[in-house]
Amino acid sequence: MSQGVKMRVKIGVELEYRLAQPGPVLLMLEAAGAGGQDLRSTAIDFGRVEHLARVPGEEGIGERIILRAADHIRCRYDAEVAISRGCPDLAGLAADQVDEMPGDALRYLLSSRYCQAERFVSFATQRFGDLEGGAKVQAIRDWVEQRLDYVPGVSTASTTAADTFLERRGVCRDYAHLMIALCRAAQIPARIASVYAPPVEPPDFHAVVEVYLQGGWHLVDPTGMARADQMALIAVGRDATDVAFMTTMTAAEMVSQEVRVTAG
Amino acid sequence: MSQGVKMRVKIGVELEYRLAQPGPVLLMLEAAGAGGQDLRSTAIDFGRVEHLARVPGEEGIGERIILRAADHIRCRYDAEVAISRGCPDLAGLAADQVDEMPGDALRYLLSSRYCQAERFVSFATQRFGDLEGGAKVQAIRDWVEQRLDYVPGVSTASTTAADTFLERRGVCRDYAHLMIALCRAAQIPARIASVYAPPVEPPDFHAVVEVYLQGGWHLVDPTGMARADQMALIAVGRDATDVAFMTTMTAAEMVSQEVRVTAG
Amino acid sequence: MSQGVKMRVKIGVELEYRLAQPGPVLLMLEAAGAGGQDLRSTAIDFGRVEHLARVPGEEGIGERIILRAADHIRCRYDAEVAISRGCPDLAGLAADQVDEMPGDALRYLLSSRYCQAERFVSFATQRFGDLEGGAKVQAIRDWVEQRLDYVPGVSTASTTAADTFLERRGVCRDYAHLMIALCRAAQIPARIASVYAPPVEPPDFHAVVEVYLQGGWHLVDPTGMARADQMALIAVGRDATDVAFMTTMTAAEMVSQEVRVTAG
Amino acid sequence: MSQGVKMRVKIGVELEYRLAQPGPVLLMLEAAGAGGQDLRSTAIDFGRVEHLARVPGEEGIGERIILRAADHIRCRYDAEVAISRGCPDLAGLAADQVDEMPGDALRYLLSSRYCQAERFVSFATQRFGDLEGGAKVQAIRDWVEQRLDYVPGVSTASTTAADTFLERRGVCRDYAHLMIALCRAAQIPARIASVYAPPVEPPDFHAVVEVYLQGGWHLVDPTGMARADQMALIAVGRDATDVAFMTTMTAAEMVSQEVRVTAG
DSSP states (O other): OOTTOOEEEEEEEEEEEEESSSEEEEEOOSOOOOTTEEEEEEEEEOOSOSEEEEEEOGGGOSEEEEEEESSEEEEEEEEEEEEOOOOOOGGGOOOOOGGGSOHHHHGGGSOBTTBOGGGGHHHHHHHHTTOOHHHHHHHHHHHHHHHOEEOTTSOOTTOOHHHHHHHOEEOHHHHHHHHHHHHHHTTOOEEEEEEEOTTSSSOOOEEEEEEEETTEEEEEOTTSSOOGGGOEEEEEESSHHHHOSEEESSOEEEEEEEEEEEEO | OOTTOOEEEEEEEEEEEEESSSEEEEEOOSOOOOTTEEEEEEEEEOSSOSEEEEEEOGGGOSEEEEEEESSEEEEEEEEEEEEOOOOOOGGGOOOOOGGGSOHHHHGGGSOBTTBOGGGGHHHHHHHHTTOOHHHHHHHHHHHHHHHOEEOTTSOOTTOOHHHHHHHOEEOHHHHHHHHHHHHHHTTOOEEEEEEEOTTSSSOOOEEEEEEEETTEEEEEOTTSSOOGGGOEEEEEESSHHHHOSEEESSOEEEEEEEEEEEEO | OOTTOOEEEEEEEEEEEEESSSEEEEEOOSOOOOTTEEEEEEEEEOOSOSEEEEEEOGGGOSEEEEEEESSEEEEEEEEEEEEOOOOOOGGGOOOOOGGGSOHHHHGGGSOBTTBOGGGGHHHHHHHHTTOOHHHHHHHHHHHHHHHOEEOTTSOOTTOOHHHHHHHOEEOHHHHHHHHHHHHHHTTOOEEEEEEEOTTSSSOOOEEEEEEEETTEEEEEOTTSSOOGGGOEEEEEESSHHHHOSEEESSOEEEEEEEEEEEEO | OOTTOOEEEEEEEEEEEEESSSEEEEEOOSOOOOTTEEEEEEEEEOOSOSEEEEEEOGGGOSEEEEEEESSEEEEEEEEEEEEOOOOOOGGGOOOOOGGGSOHHHHGGGSOBTTBOGGGGHHHHHHHHTTOOHHHHHHHHHHHHHHHOEEOTTSOOTTOOHHHHHHHOEEOHHHHHHHHHHHHHHTTOOEEEEEEEOTTSSSOOOEEEEEEEETTEEEEEOTTSSOOGGGOEEEEEESSHHHHOSEEESSOEEEEEEEEEEEEO
16 A cells, blocks of 8 residues: 555445436535545446536535436446545644634534534533533534434434434434534534445445544544544535435435445 | 716614623625625724634625624724616526536525425425526515515524415515525525615615526515615625624624615 | 214224334224214224223323233224214304304314414415305315325424425325314314225325314315215324324334225 | 411412404413412403403313403403412322323323424433433433523524423423423323412413322422422413413514512
């Protein structure tokens, strides 16, 4: 393995969906060419589509693909990504002053659909008010992992951080939303990141958190499944809306979907 | 009046807030140097503050000011803006294909906290499905104006487009959120814009809608109070979260607030 | 068929559920001995249970069965019910004055979990304000049937009348909640009723509405599937919470469930 | 003071409201003739009204008054109540088996609009799962009092127990709803009670909780302001909807309201 490469991640995705009616489909599933990772190979094939376009993802990370399709979309994606980022020791990182943050960090202090930060201020102060910076982030992460049960099928596309805080269970996206809401309530910018990570079992699109500490963004997984040096980053955003691997404007029915992620 | 200038807008804002505890305050209240308007004069004064910074607003429109203050913030802002943009004939504008939109438009098709577009798809199809492009936008705008009653004090910071759709009343921000949700549900990018506009009575920060038609953004007021050539644009964003004139991280109590907006 | 009997309804239910842990189970699935219907035969068998009790249903209509079970519940229920009630001509019935209603009607003017009547007042006035009494109820019923699409699987146990009003689709319970909320908003007492009705296809527990007009309660089906003279009433209540055929305190997994309802 | 009387409570209420349009008004503000308290004197005067009726409150406790008024309602109520009930030692009371409860208790295990018990099951099990019966109720009460801040003005008529659980603040009604939701989630019947209690400062209608333990209902105040032997009970119900001191069908504006409650 070349110097600085912590892990190679091999990704294979095959998916097929049937559309209720013709219309555009947004896809966001390719590993990004971004800080801390290099694309060693990448190939994506959609079969026959009427039209295909690409636009940059949020913060210029990754790309969103827009397909116009008649009634089906099929996609096969294969890539290999070399990860060189390390794992941050969160507890040792300092928080930035809000008035010294760049606009691209400041934006991630604001509430968003699934992460209504202002509703969490009282609780965050009660529970984590004595801690500072990275130590506070670490405590929030640990609290989320300990208090939630990982239960597929109980949360839906409308489940928010407030719901998860109450119901104490969910999947990776719910863990991420709750940690993000708590960090923002504590004045620490936090955003969602979609990644591929070999330890995630069964392999699937995985949602984690990026927090802004000491002038930079750091990947953290509140489910505890993966470390930052095991993650191939796809996209970032305010919450799940921005990083959905597929967004359709009309009803879409899954025909098949397979995701393979291995450490190479 | 120089050629092409439709209106001069004179703005005066004085506000004072008391903070429950020291902390950062985000302000977004200066008219932007943006398409269709020129700043003829601008002056802003905050008295004594601990620290002040500026970051660009969403889409690079306007600026967000970040203050660090001990217990009070005071702000006096005076400006004169020359508006040269015209009023679009919405009904004559065509909608763009989703797969031909730039990323900066595509983003405003997605749901956001106050504008949960996907929940409106059935209704938007039932009611406006026979129309296309700008004619559909015009029909949505008219429907919102006709169905809602302008009633101050009934909506709160948590009122969403879904709430307003049911309760049929609200203020400018609620009108804007409902129109945005309906446009997005109809695959037309829409975002919120905060403006100063002389016809708004009593003078105040005013929220309107920008829709993306025929390759550009067009200002529309679902309350019917102001025309595009009467608006001095401050900021744009996904919904009210992005364009709030003031965001504090802790409780803030208004001491005084005065907004004057006149056509000069 | 004896005089006055409009229809005989034969009911057969078999269900088996697995409980995640031992605990009480509430069941409400027997046709009630209530106005407008007579039980010709009834038999219910639970196999072996630890304990079984019965308490009256809301308003003294029907009975709630409470089982204590170790890990499984099995139930077989067979009955024959003779329906003698007629079908009201709603439009010809007068509304009662609120201050002349008995307490048992007044209660059903208040908002409940799934039927937040006060939020519907503006819309109900806008849309149905010109009508009175039974004619208003008929118009509300027709509006609900016309505006909603019957789509299984899109609503959940947390879907309210407000959600259904926006999303324009759902199942019988959602139709009932929306009609109830609108009637209450118009000062007409309305409650949910669970029934068996032969025309419902596929056969299942069915939720309809009872409205209070001209001194009495009248069954109406906003889905248009069944008439009042085809309904074997099980229970009534404020909304779905009160008439659920099964309520468990812990997770329960369906092993099998079959409902047969035929006109005899 | 006669034997067994713990406290005499003198109550004086004067209120005046202006109605936006003629319509019925429901009032529930007289101390009930109920277990543990005796009415020593009572007088109520409404001035001139078009019509007045009374119906029993929920569970036959207290009475609901229905007025038909043109544009104003005025009410003057004076009473003296002798309280003979004692203060339960909650921790020493046993919980009843669900399958041995009467229907009037069982009803208060179900979720209601402001107390969505089933959403609290995971948390209640995590936090209070090791406790039983009255000791569990006592721990829930203490947790609610300790975790919430009493802050007037932050909650509204739509604030639920789920909201309060997150936002950690509210008034008596919010404390009551949260305690009720947690008790029901732990299979202990709980309902709201409206009372007058001298220690409440400033004097006002006060909301507390009744829990069903060891075959009977017991008054508890999660705000810690009042003891059971200091409460003059007005009404009980599933949640705030059932015990509101005033319910109007159209907008009502307060002209004046004064509540005096003293220990005599």
